[in-house]
Amino acid sequence: MNIIEHYVNGKKFSGSSKRTSKVFNPATGEQTAEVRLASAKDLDDAVQVAKKAFVSWSAKPPLQRARIMFKFKELIEKNSEELTKIIVSEHGKVFEDAKGSLTRGLEVVEFACGIPQLLKGEFTENVGTDVDSWSMRQPLGVCAGITPFNFPAMVPMWMFPVAIACGNTFILKPSEKDPSCSIKLAELLSEAGLPEGVFNVVNGDKESVDAIINNKDISAVSFVGSTPIAKYIYENCAKNEKRVQALGGAKNHAVVMPDCDLDQAVNGLMGAAYGSAGERCMAQSVAVAVGDIGDKLVNSLAKKVEALKVGPGMDKKSEMGPLVTKEHLEKVRGYVDLGVKEGAKLVVDGRNLKLQGYENGYYIGGCLFDHVKKDMRIYKEEIFGPVLSVVRAKDFDEALKLVNDHEFGNGVAIFTRDGDAGRTFASKAQIGMVGINIPIPVPMAFHSFGGWKRSLFGDQHMHGPEGVRFYTKLKTITSRWPSGLRSDPEFVMPTMK
Numbered sequence: 001m002n003i004i005e006h007y008v009n010g011k012k013f014s015g016s017s018k019r020t021s022k023v024f025n026p027a028t029g030e031q032t033a034e035v036r037l038a039s040a041k042d043l044d045d046a047v048q049v050a051k052k053a054f055v056s057w058s059a060k061p062p063l064q065r066a067r068i069m070f071k072f073k074e075l076i077e078k079n080s081e082e083l084t085k086i087i088v089s090e091h092g093k094v095f096e097d098a099k100g101s102l103t104r105g106l107e108v109v110e111f112a113c114g115i116p117q118l119l120k121g122e123f124t125e126n127v128g129t130d131v132d133s134w135s136m137r138q139p140l141g142v143c144a145g146i147t148p149f150n151f152p153a154m155v156p157m158w159m160f161p162v163a164i165a166c167g168n169t170f171i172l173k174p175s176e177k178d179p180s181c182s183i184k185l186a187e188l189l190s191e192a193g194l195p196e197g198v199f200n201v202v203n204g205d206k207e208s209v210d211a212i213i214n215n216k217d218i219s220a221v222s223f224v225g226s227t228p229i230a231k232y233i234y235e236n237c238a239k240n241e242k243r244v245q246a247l248g249g250a251k252n253h254a255v256v257m258p259d260c261d262l263d264q265a266v267n268g269l270m271g272a273a274y275g276s277a278g279e280r281c282m283a284q285s286v287a288v289a290v291g292d293i294g295d296k297l298v299n300s301l302a303k304k305v306e307a308l309k310v311g312p313g314m315d316k317k318s319e320m321g322p323l324v325t326k327e328h329l330e331k332v333r334g335y336v337d338l339g340v341k342e343g344a345k346l347v348v349d350g351r352n353l354k355l356q357g358y359e360n361g362y363y364i365g366g367c368l369f370d371h372v373k374k375d376m377r378i379y380k381e382e383i384f385g386p387v388l389s390v391v392r393a394k395d396f397d398e399a400l401k402l403v404n405d406h407e408f409g410n411g412v413a414i415f416t417r418d419g420d421a422g423r424t425f426a427s428k429a430q431i432g433m434v435g436i437n438i439p440i441p442v443p444m445a446f447h448s449f450g451g452w453k454r455s456l457f458g459d460q461h462m463h464g465p466e467g468v469r470f471y472t473k474l475k476t477i478t479s480r481w482p483s484g485l486r487s488d489p490e491f492v493m494p495t496m497k
Contacts, residue, residue, distance in 0.1 A: 004035040004179050006042065006203055007186040009049045010196030015042035021176045021205065026092030026322040027312035029360030035179045038204035043171070043211035046200045050142045050169035051217050053197030058139045058167040062116040065165050069113045071192035072161075076106050076185075083184060087152055088313035090178035092322040092362065093276045095313055101276075105157030107445035108463045115165035118468050128495075131480045137472035139167030140219040140243065144212045146233065147182075148225045149175035149324050150279040150384075156182060158449065159222045160199060162467040168220075169198045173212060177324055179203050213237055220471065222462065223247065224281070226382070227408070227454050234457035245458040245470055247281070247450060249382040250410035254284045254439060255399045255425065258291040260415035261437075266300045268415065268439035273388040274308060274320050274366045278332075281455075282411045282433075282440045285383060286372075287390045288399045294392050298347060298370050301388070305348040305366040312358060320386060322362040329362040332385030336367050339378040339389070344369040350386065374402060382408070396421060404430045410451035413439050432456065 004023065005012040017039035025032050038046075057065075076083065080102060087098040123134040145159040152174060160170045174182040182201045189199050202208055212218060213236045220243040223233045227248030237244040254272065256265050272284035289297050311318035323329045333351050340346050350365020364386060372379050372389040379389055393399040403412055413435035414425045422436040432451035435441030443449050443464065450461025460470045 001031070002033040004033050004183060004203065006036060006038060006046070007183050007201040008046045008197075009200070010190050013046070015039065015045070017042055023090060023177070023179065024325065025089055026324055026362045027314075027358060029326065029362065032089065033180070035176050035203050037176065038202045038208040038211070040207060040211035040214075043202050043204070043208050044215060046171055046202050047142055047215050047217050049197040050171055050200055053195060054139075054141055054169045057169055057195060057198050060167070062119050062165070062167070065167065066113050066115050068193050069109055069115070069161060069165055072189055072194070073106065073109045073113065075188040075192055076102070076109065079184070079188060083153060083181060085314075086181045086184060087178070088321075090180055091149060091152060091324055092313055093279070094318045094321045095316070097276050098313065101151050101154040104442070104445075105151075105154035108157050109161045111445040111463065112161035112165040115468075118465075119166065119472070127478070130483070131478060133476065133478045135474055135476045137166070137468070138475055140471060140473055141168060142171065142218050143168045143220045143222070143471060144171040144173065144218050146173045146209055146212065146221065146223045146225070147175060149177040150276065150281070152178045152181035153185065155224050156185065158224075158462045158467075162463055163471045164194070164198060166468060166471040168471055170200065171212065171218070172199070172201045173204055173208055174201065176203055176205055209233070213240060213242075216240070218242060220244065221246075222470075230457050231454075243470065245450075245460055245462060246456070247462065248455050248457065249408055250281045250283070250451065250455055251286060251380070251382055251406055251408045252282060252284050252411040252413070253286045253288050253403050253406070255288045255403065255412070255414040256290060256293055256297055257396070257414065257416040257418065257421060258293045259417045260293070261417065262293070262296060262300060264437065265415035266297065266304060268413070268437075269301065269388065270304050270308075272413075272439035274305070274386045277320050277323055277364075278386040279324060279384055280440075282442055283384075284413065284439055285388060286379065287388060288393050288402055289390055290393050290396060290399050294370075294390065298368070298390055301368055301390075302347050305350075305368045305388075308366045310350075310353060310363055310365055311355060312361070320366065323364060323385060324362070326362055328384070329364060332364055332383060332387065335378055335381075335383045335385070336387060339369050339372070339376065339387075342376045342378065344372045344376060344378060344389070374405075380407075396425075400425065400428055404428075407454045408451070409453035410455035411435070411441055413437075413441060432461070
């Protein structure tokens with residue numbers, strides 16, 4: 001059986017722990033590897049390596065760090081086919097979706113290539129007589145990222161390219177469900193010329209997460225995952241005086257107005273709800289049908305959901321692949337069972353999907369609920385599967401209230417031809433990312449990604465300008481050079497004259 005090791009100090013690292021976890025191919029249900037699970041000591045050893053590497057790495061000019069990012073970008077492009085196949089083999093998403101997620105991660109690397117410009121400070125001559133003042137941004141030290149199974153390339157690349165380009169060193173703790181992509185990225189960074197110890201991968205479970213939280217030499221932690229764990233990481237990192245950004249769960253709504261282009265809305269919802277089998281924090285899992293458009297929307301959706309082509313990710317005909325694990329498949333099925341029990345109308349039932357030759361794979365067909373109420377658990381909780389719930393609202397104001405009353409605030413969309421409705425919605429929605437006729441409003445790398453409310457714990461979003469601010473600390477210098485004249489001591493609060 002293939003053993004997936006850690007990657008520390010520029011090479012494979014076994015560590016002291018003998019614990020392992022099984023890795024499966026979701027399309028077939030077959031075990032393909034075992035991954036080592038780090039102990040607290042293994043994590044601490046990796047941090048000491050990163051701490052030592054920080055001394056020389058942080059002293060390198062930003063231009064030199066940027067050149068390594070340029071080389072890394074080139075190597076990702078060269079190895080994109082292999083990286084995409086690795087994602088498909090352990091996560092299960094279809095090939096083109098996996099390739100697209102890799103591209104979105106690559107865009108952050110491209111952004112990090114501009115780090116010399118992004119790290120420039122501000123300068124003011126003569127803030128007072130013969131006194132100048134300027135600011136600079138300096139790296140934090142050792143940073144850590146804890147990433148989920150659903151985007152084994154993209155989400156880590158939301159974090160480490162910016163952190164490393166800013167002069168930090170990095171410990172990545174990827175999901176133990178699909179760890180191989182992170183190891184390949186680490187190898188490509190080494191090939192790009194990144195010094196040993198600057199980027200390290202430590203595989204693990206809760207033991208390694210707690211070791212990250214408690215290690216005093218880690219200055220900042222980035223996390224993407226469920227809300228309960230995001231809150232746990234945020235609270236405990238704060239207790240240990242770490243900077244933290246922790247992105248949690250979502251229940252993204254798409255408000256469908258009566259005046260919208262219905263075909264555009266339906267096609268947008270299909271991709272947003274069932275792409276990547278709904279295993280996205282930006283998946284649209286609630287469609288809010290406003291006014292009299294509900295029946296038309298549900299009828300159009302039902303036909304497309306029933307025709308959804310479900311199959312293994314490497315099959316070019318597949319539109320949706322399997323779920324990531326057998327346990328997650330049972331969890332999603334359980335939510336569909338619950339929705340029926342709660343009284344929602346199950347318009348399309350994908351629970352009994354079986355694929356010939358792939359009977360042991362973790363497949364479920366697309367599921368569509370209508371007449372879902374806001375007090376139902378299938379409305380309130382994140383399902384993280386290919387389950388779309390349609391809620392009826394009488395008008396725009398009721399739809400907006402539904403959006404704003406939900407505990408999550410990650411992403412939202414509105415489909416409309418009315419510019420006033422779109423503008424008002426963008427202004428009034430209490431959500432971090434808003435799409436107008438855009439079903440999945442994920443910002444480009446030179447903007448920043450993050451939600452509101454219980455979808456984000458921490459003050460700053462990921463990548464983009466917010467990422468640069470998160471991975472650096474601001475220093476302001478005020479200086480005066482003596483002219484030979486001596487001044488008397490001042491015992492009052494200094495002011496600039």
